[in-house]
Amino acid sequence: MEHVNKNRLFLASCLALITTAMTFAIRARLETVFGPEGMGLTLEQLGYAFAPAFFGFTIAMIIGGPLVDLMGIKRITWLAFITHTIGIVLTLLADSMTSLFIATLFIGIGNGFVEAALNPMIASMYSEEKTKMLNRFHVWFPGGIVIGSLIGWLTMDVLGLSWEAMVSTLFIPLVFYGVLFFGQKIPITERLQLGISNKDMFKSVLKPLFLFMVCCMFLTAASELGTTQRIESLLKESVTAPLLVLAFINGIMAFGRMFAGQVVHKLKPSGMLLYSAVFTFIGLWMLTMTTGGLTFVAAAIFAIGVTFFWPTMLGFVAEYLPETGALGLSIMGGAGMFSVSIVLPIMGNLMDNASAAEALRTMSLLPAILIVAFMGLHLYMRRQVKTSEV
Template structure:
């Protein structure tokens, strides 16, 4: 068997995450296709049709997390490929709420399996630089959303081609990541390397610090993805092109994650999370009071806030709670996506009955709670570090 080619595996992982991210951008664009002015679904119905992308993701991560340790990273990765392929084909054939729901479920499971397999693989390959490399890996989530957003705009708005063509473009990165993973040797997970037993792994999931981070993950993910996934409806009356605002937000996020190293060096993970919560709150509040070109300024503040949320939450758990293993990372990601599945219909209902501004104001409550939570985390981690030094 060949030696592990870390560089090829890392780039293949980035391409797989690119597919995951592009599905988010395409789904945001499909909101207008299947909405009141298209197929005729209400915004609340679309919210429900899109929820499997998130709770399907959650189920895939919760089942895939422990399976990664048992059957290996390689098999979970190929399951992700199969689910992605089925989901893309089904999306192209979708005609109503039911078929869109099923297609979204397969895509969600594929996305979840990608994260279930590849987050622990990267943590295992780069044990000394977990948070840094997870941030670099997650460059391709906002990067993929930006690419998918531009592609959707070009295909549907500039070239005026069908939405099925836009969805079909997903086959390009899908085939590329399959080829890059083909024939490669995969590493074992860090928990297997450390020899942590399954019983100790499950016990570690009950630690107060892990439970606290899991709850915070739900709030950080909902703040970021709940907002960006419904960008078309939220900014429909803002005087801008919502999909281009989405591209702008994710371009900033990709840039920030690509150069996360110096930021990580200056700020601790807990400090980064507090910084992120403050900027996310300010950004969401600004989006409720601006319009026209100023939407981009507000979106920039929001983007700076959410840039480090997801990878730093995972990096924190991988760094300070490694005994939770692949399951710990999967629970974090799974709960994050589950929270988004909860807020999407709520946001849709608010927009149907109240307004987009009301939905944004309601969403701003989440980072406000996180500011208080991460102030506490920052103080706790600082005191723990001081205690460790004294000992």
């Protein structure tokens, strides 16, 4: 990795992910700005307006995965910067469901290009410790949500500033990551380093184990992001400041991902995923029954559960299915975000016509399914290890 400034590239990557994550927290706060008590959109309409954040992400990742090898990581990173900039500006100009939809689409595409480019870059730079470093990188997804949540709370709820002032803070990490990436030599992907052909890469994404992980990614991402993206509406009857609960959840997640290396060593990726599913299910079920201070207890259990979901799913594929390359990581991320775009309107409909508790009970079915799936995966991986040792 000659002439590659790993530390600068890793810092730039973290700032790009902070930009991505802050859009999630700020969008959660915008729910009350554009919702029934603000500009008059129903919660279901908001679900549709916010859905492009996730299917736009999916489009960018599915397109960006193959393009990372063809165009290079650097060009995809600059596409992320450009679409992020356009999305932030359009959000500031949004005044209807349609304009919010278009703005959110550009931000979603920018977020997708960040993941499409930077997950394989980090896997390439740290090929001997992929799961550990992908978890370190993904510290800044919950970390950025904490930052965005606190900014949203401080600017609007404490200082009484406009929602436009809150959205404008996204320019700060955006400019910093652009400056840090500027002029840097960026490595090629691990697949190209290993000499794996395009044909073999496309064949590898049809392997049963990879397809199983894609199906599980639908459920892990929806469990985490479907819940946190609608936190304002889900918990508005339970606590006075739902954004602080969001910050609390993501603070726990950031702390946990910092120490992912030790957990990976003890549990292995499949074990981490199984325990994550158990805690996520318990946390979601508890959130249906708690109010006040106890909401934070339930939120802590939920946070412990979802902490390792996203980066460990990516780490598992990078470690055990490296021949899938950037395409494999992009399909995984894209599948996760696409699932959230489906879940958001469904949750909105449940909250409009039933209750927030009913929406949470429905969401708890997803980690319940994952407990069974990951138990099977864990047993399968243990058998694989024993077979290889014989």
